[in-house]
Amino acid sequence: xxxxxxxxxxxxxxxxxxxxxxxxxxxxxxxxxxxxxxxxxxxxxxxxxxxxxxxxxxxxxxxxxxxxxxxxxxxxxxxxxxxxxxxxxxxxxxxxxxxxxxxxxxxxxxxxxxxxxxxxxxxxxxxxxxxxxxxxxxxxxxxxxxxxxxxxxxxxxxxxxxxxxxxxxxxxxxxxxxxxxxxxxxxxxxxxxxxxxxxxxxxxxxxxxxxxxxxxxxxxxxxxxxxxxxxxxxxxxxxxxxxxxxxxxxxxxxxxxxxxxxxxxxxxxxxxxxxxxx
Numbered sequence: 001x002x003x004x005x006x007x008x009x010x011x012x013x014x015x016x017x018x019x020x021x022x023x024x025x026x027x028x029x030x031x032x033x034x035x036x037x038x039x040x041x042x043x044x045x046x047x048x049x050x051x052x053x054x055x056x057x058x059x060x061x062x063x064x065x066x067x068x069x070x071x072x073x074x075x076x077x078x079x080x081x082x083x084x085x086x087x088x089x090x091x092x093x094x095x096x097x098x099x100x101x102x103x104x105x106x107x108x109x110x111x112x113x114x115x116x117x118x119x120x121x122x123x124x125x126x127x128x129x130x131x132x133x134x135x136x137x138x139x140x141x142x143x144x145x146x147x148x149x150x151x152x153x154x155x156x157x158x159x160x161x162x163x164x165x166x167x168x169x170x171x172x173x174x175x176x177x178x179x180x181x182x183x184x185x186x187x188x189x190x191x192x193x194x195x196x197x198x199x200x201x202x203x204x205x206x207x208x209x210x211x212x213x214x215x216x217x218x219x220x221x222x223x224x225x226x227x228x229x230x231x232x233x234x235x236x237x238x239x240x241x242x243x244x245x246x247x248x249x250x251x252x253x254x255x256x257x258x259x260x261x262x263x264x265x266x267x268x269x270x271x272x273x274x275x276x277x278x
Contacts, residue, residue: 006049010041031083035070042066055200136234137224143248153220154274155257168261171254175262178255182247191267205244208263215269222260222271 014037021029046062074084091097140149160168179187188195191208198204206213214222224232229246247256264271 007045010044014038014041030087031074031080032085032087035074035084039066039070055197057200058197137221138234141224141228141232143227144253150220150224153223155219155223155260155271157254157257157261158219158271171258172261172265174255175258175260176266178251178259179262182250183259186244191263209267209269211269214263214267214271217272218274219257219260219264219271222263223256226256226259 017029017037020026043063043066046066047059074081091101137150139151140147142148157168157171160171184195185197186195186201186205187193187208188198188205192210193205193207195205208214227246227248229248230244231246251259263269
């Protein structure tokens with residue numbers, strides 16, 4: 001089943017249950033049942049319908065948001081709150097539920113302990129091949145429906161740095177906007193690869209402020225890497241758990257060049273000059 005079909009399937013199940021409730025008047029489909037059903041359904045959507053898969057830490061953050069939102073919804077109405085909590089109270093205090101309660105009280109800590117134990121047993125496996133941090137680029141690639149020669153690709157706005165400084169700074173400022181709207185969450189406020197989501201990846205995002213990264217690269221290469229993201233990496237790069245998007249799907253050509261100008265301007269680094277062949 002593709003991820004695109006999962007969302008309508010989950011919604012169809014939930015609305016199907018609502019139809020059963022309306023037709024049969026099933027009393028067991030109380031408020032607690034519906035809160036639980038929506039919690040499960042939304043969790044399934046978050047965990048399995050997003051492509052490419054997102055890091056576990058981000059999934060857990062979404063699950064927490066869903067849980068808190070549903071709790072706020074329950075607490076917004078006293079009748080709804082009573083309908084939700086009353087079955088739980090009865091289960092906890094009624095003598096006829098003593099055995100199931102004991103079983104639940106034992107099983108839940110065991111599940112939590114088991115999950116923690118399994119988490120400590122996981123080991124990070126390196127690729128079976130040597131990973132190249134700066135993989136060899138293709139000689140050309142497609143962008144926006146056109147074929148681009150990477151060996152001759154230059155930033156069309158770089159010349160403004162000396163020809164029209166004011167126009168150049170406008171492009172840099174636009175690049176700043178693009179970066180802090182899209183890239184900061186992984187690469188961080190200071191471009192050092194320490195954004196709030198950075199440790200959900202393996203390896204963590206590149207430290208763009210380090211002199212061993214973008215200062216060693218031509219701007220055309222950086223354009224290719226940003227445009228194609230993790231999905232466009234060649235095999236020798238071994239992206240591991242990295243999920244850098246293919247930004248060509250979200251940003252236009254000028255925005256990509258502008259954010260590259262911002263990266264170099266912010267870090268004070270210079271792009272690698274093109275080698276002249278005589």
